[in-house]
Amino acid sequence: MIFAMALAAGTARAADTPPAGDDPSIDHKVMDLKADPCGNFFRYACGGWIDANPIPADESSWGLEYALSLRNQEQLRIILEKAAAQPTPETQKIGDFYASCMDEAAIEKQGLAPLTPDLDKIEGLTDKSQLPTLLGALHREGQGGLFSFGAAQDAKDAESEIAIADQGGMGLPDRDYYLKTDADSVKLRADYLAHIAKMLVLSGEDEAKAAADAKTVLAIETALAKGALDRVSRRDPQQTYHKLERAQLDTLTPGFDWTAYFAAIGAPPVKVVDVTEQKFFRAAAKIIATTKLDDLKTYLKWHLISGSASWLPKALVDENFAFYGKRLTGATEIRPRWKRCVNVIDEEMGEDLGRAWVADHFPPEAKAGTQAMVAAISDAFEDDLKSVDWMSPETKQKALVKLSQMRKKVGYPDHWRDYGALAVTRGDMLGNVARADAFETQRELGKIGKPVDRGEWEMSPPTVNAYYNPQMNDINLPAGILQPPFFSPRYDDAVNFGATAGGTVGHEMTHGFDDEGRQYDGHGNLVEWWTKDDAAKFKQRAQCVVDQYSSYAPIDNIHINGKLTLGENVADLGGVRLGYAALMKILAKKPAPDIGGFTPAQRYFIAYAQSWCEATRPEAAKLHVATDPHSPAKFRVNGVVSDMPEFAAAFSCKPAAPMVNAKACRVW
Ligand SMILES: [Zn+2]
Secondary structure, eight states: OOOOOOOOOSOOOOOSSOOSSSOSSOOGGGSOTTSOTTTOHHHHHHHHHHHHSOOOTTOSEEEHHHHHHHHHHHHHHHHHHHHHHSOOTTTHHHHHHHHHHHOHHHHHHHTTGGGHHHHHHHHTOOSGGGHHHHHHHHHHTTOOOSEEEEEEEETTEEEEEEEEEEEOOOSSSSTHHHHOOSHHHHHHHHHHHHHHHHHHHHTTOOHHHHHHHHHHHHHHHHHHHHHSOOHHHHTOTTTTOOEEEHHHHHHHSTTOOHHHHHHHHTOOOOOEEEESOHHHHHHHHHHHHHSOHHHHHHHHHHHHHHHHGGGSOHHHHHHHHIIIIIIHHOOOSOOOHHHHHHHHHHHHSHHHHHHHHHHHHOOHHHHHHHHHHHHHHHHHHHHHHHHOSSSOHHHHHHHHHHHHHOEEEEESOSSOOOOTTOOOOTTOHHHHHHHHHHHHHHHHHTTTTSBOOTTOOSSOTTOSOOEEETTTTEEEEEGGGSSTTTOOTTSOHHHHIIIIIIIIIIHHHHHTTSTTGGGBOTTSOBOOOSOHHHHHHHHHHHHHHHHHHHTOOOBTTBOOOTTTTHHHHHHHHHHHHHHHHHHHHHHHHSOOOOBTTBOHHHHHHHHHHHTTOEEEOHHHHHHHHHHOSSOOHHHHHHHHHTTOHHHHHHTTOOTTSTTSOTTOOOOO
């Protein structure tokens, strides 16, 4: 994926039509032309926009891609409001969902009543042996905690869908938040404790009990964190693959009745499970065995309330935002209700909503233009693989086969998801969310033992993002990102190639050959296809990228984690190189003039950089560095261009300039 998604109010650039003038695509006002492109290219390309667009109160970061997200959201809002007011048979469900979400008066009036059945079930536990049944029922509706369970392709047999059990059940953003001992982390945990207590008071507990219960929750979550695998290790697919037979699963978690759990969550017969992290499940089983039943109930109650908070009365919504929004990301105001409602329907019924949106906002020429860029990038990648001098012919041949097997999905799915079995009711928001989550659980678990559906999308069409899936060996480019100001059939090639062909298409394709993706073959199987020597050379090249990005400190001397961000940095570097090579091939046949004072090569790099124009609050910047596998925007720009002699040539940078990396890294 390329963006951490966040949506916002305020300063959308009207970009449906290009700005007037001789330059249809590079807007000088976005730039800071007084800055030195060879000194800080991010500032040069984005300074004007960042200065003119302060971060809106309801956002933790703000950039051009968020402005694009906002425009897509506004378009979705129009569709949903119409669906709510004048539903057709096609839009009835999304309209009812939106109406129930916007009906704050009904939500206020109901209070905690929609939670009562589940709270009663938790309260009614009289013996730990009943826990698996309850947990399965909660997980089915997207609630619960302790761990997560679903379906996934078998990493070593890509044609087969199996069950997967993964770590989970922690309310803080990462396991390290529970374990780190620095002053900031200690303070954050104290604030988390206070937040849990406030939420429990708002749901009816007295203050003394709420304070004690908060400590119980934190103790259980800390024990889970101690068993959990860290983020860097989780990027290594070999470390998260442990396929167990049913009997082995039972041995791993003594006392936990999986048969009862599977029945309650609605799983088909489960013969094998990929347990991503066995240490975590041993820890979870031990927690269940050694914790008092009342304390386990407290933990489950907290997760139910916290997990439902967004759709409960305002006092709980506000307290939930005070911690997860304000404290963790620095946003000072909650997003308006309509945006939260658009988002939840995009999450829960994304293909029904997306189908209506695509019809109006993704014309056939945009799809054709994207497909042409995809073909150009694919050709450039083929040329690149053939020309690399550090790989043996044997591995090279296999890499070319993998590239040829990569599926390229553009815009939206060929077959739309059928939500026919999902019941949506006006006036029952929490019930709608629970039923939609249960529908999704059923859909996921229904895959177990069935053939893999390679046409499936994991993002909705209006999403401003894209992804590569190593097990499918496919790139997925939603229509949402193939929009102005990043892409338009009317823009000149240099701009479309900088922002989209290189920045998105080439980035996603390169993921197939980053440190993680390279471990899968063209069918999506986790299997070694590299010679030992070539793998060693790859690792050496990747280490250069680790060292380069680890040297950057985006905030308060906190450095980027070069290992956590390696795959994304390799994809950025590869993508921008591929986009550039593809553009040069086109220009060799059909030269382009300078526009607005910039050569095509300059426009290419500026367009890439401008796709990352962004400012971030300090709180969000810290959260980003701790949890996000992408480098912060500034370094996605400056890190990449400083490794490219083509950039130095385009802007006549001297060898000693900050944007010229003397030890330039190159993987692809
Ligand atoms: Zn990526």
